[in-house]
Amino acid sequence: MAELQLQSVKKRFGSTQTIHGVDLQIQPGEFVVFVGPSGCGKSTLLRMIAGLETVTEGSIHIARRDVTALAPSQRRVSMVFQSYALYPHMTAEQNLSFGMRMRKVAKETVAEKVERASEILQLEPYLKRKPGELSGGQCQRVAIGRALVQDPDVFLFDEPLSNLDAELRVKMRAEIADLHQRLGATMIYVTHDQTEAMTLANRIVVLRDGRVEQVGEPMALYTNPANQFVAGFIGSPKMNFLPVVSTGVDGEKIEVAVEGEGGKAELSISCNAQPAGGDELTLGIRPEHTTIDDSSELRARVRSVEQLGSISFLYCTLGGKSLCVQSQGQLLPRPGYEVGLRFAADKLYLFDANEQTISTLKPMAEH
Missing domain, CATH: 3.40.50.300 (P-loop containing nucleotide triphosphate hydrolases)
Structure with a gap:
């Protein structure tokens, strides 16, 4: 050694x-x-x-x-x-x-x-x-x-x-x-x-x-x-990135609007820094932290489905952008269907115009 x-x-x-x-x-x-x-x-x-x-x-x-x-x-x-x-x-x-x-x-x-x-x-x-x-x-x-x-x-x-x-x-x-x-x-x-x-x-x-x-x-x-580069390179499938606009600041949280199919959804993300480069930001969410929920106001359209046995991947369009969703369900929507999506609130990442992470760092998983 x-x-x-x-x-x-x-x-x-x-x-x-x-x-x-x-x-x-x-x-x-x-x-x-x-x-x-x-x-x-x-x-x-x-x-x-x-x-x-x-x-x-x-x-x-x-x-x-x-x-x-x-x-x-x-x-x-x-x-x-x-x-x-x-x-x-x-x-x-x-x-x-x-x-x-x-x-x-x-x-x-x-x-x-x-x-x-x-x-x-x-x-x-x-x-x-x-x-x-x-x-x-x-x-x-x-x-x-x-x-x-x-x-x-x-x-x-x-x-x-x-x-x-x-x-x-x-x-x-x-x-x-x-x-x-x-x-x-x-x-x-x-x-x-x-x-x-x-x-x-x-x-x-x-x-x-x-x-x-x-x-x-x-x-x-x-x-x-x-x-954003590290976030997109580490993890499989890779993290989803969506352009969002800051709509305000509430204490240590930044409010952002996500464009869906037929409307916008408001999200609140804890941040440890003010964004550089203005209000145009990038939201990051991993496929495994996104679930199908028809009661959600955030709507997406399914383009294709990959069924791999224990898990499946849905490739969707959300506000004109591609989004991958990981699902463990057996009954899945078909291509062309519209679905509601829900993001895990504590798993959202926010990147500024310089691609730096400004969302509050998550606790590292225990060994």
């Missing part, structure tokens, strides 16, 4: 800056996930930690050593890539041991480490098989095992599950979480999939355009997003 610290890290490719002064402290044994849309800089940041990209400005410390200018082999890190990057002509056992054999590690030590990694990752039945004879999940376990035998201070994962099918991704997520639990190692994991981030991370780092938008525990980010 080792701590990792990034201090004012910047990266430029020619005149284009892709990482804008990232500061981050990762504690020994933490599982930290970098998440964000394509092009946000998460893989570039990981590659700088690995030493595969140079740091333009700032510094990187691993186990209190300044590794900014060190070669990858001197950093005591191991990286698992999106592609398995296995040697196709070698068996799984030979792939696991290749790096150690190239470093002239004693045969007894090589055998011991391969045996330990195989046991942890349940690879014993596949050691004599070549990659072409293994499934995608088995290949990925070999790739993880190859990192494991190096005894690194920090494990780095660059979207390791992207090439797997949906069912196998779920299984491999559980295996990686179990591996972290058993090893207690420091792990940094890059993904664009917020479900992977929510299920694996001790803490999530949300990135946008090379900048850190928010850092926190998964449920803290889900409950208390700092801005």
Whole structure:
């Protein structure tokens, strides 16, 4: 286990800056996930930690050593890539041991480490098989095992599950979480999939355009997003956003009007700040915090319905804007029907013109 610290890290490719002064402290044994849309800089940041990209400005410390200018082999890190990057002509056992054999590690030590990694990752039945004879999940376990035998201070994962099918991704997520639990190692994991981030991370780092938008525990980010970008990225399905207009202030509450199908509804939202940029605001409400209630004056029209068994999603039009509603009911309105909607009053978010959260932060869910 080792701590990792990034201090004012910047990266430029020619005149284009892709990482804008990232500061981050990762504690020994933490599982930290970098998440964000394509092009946000998460893989570039990981590659700088690995030493595969140079740091333009700032510094990187691993186990209190300044590794900014060190070669990858001197950093005591191991990286698992999106592609398995296995040697196709070698068996799984030979792939696991290749790096150690190239470093002239004693045969007894090589055998011991391969045996330990195989046991942890349940690879014993596949050691004599070549990659072409293994499934995608088995290949990925070999790739993880190859990192494991190096005894690194920090494990780095660059979207390791992207090439797997949906069912196998779920299984491999559980295996990686179990591996972290058993090893207690420091792990940094890059993904664009917020479900992977929510299920694996001790803490999530949300990135946008090379900048850190928010850092926190998964449920803290889900409950208390700092801005509209984080609110829309964390949670599945994503949060609904509706344009609203402030109609007044009552103490610490802001009154807003929501345009529905055939009329307006008034809502009162507790806020901890006055909005910047005028009275035009954005209301945020998650699909799971919206219910169908025909007695409500807030009316929407159903466009389509997805029934997934235990839950269903209704895609509606509300005042000309799209809105997703999560329902556990079995009897659902058909497309084209008009329904009444009710929002959970204590689950409403309000964002100002700068996309900053101004509604009172909700208590974080207990562990």
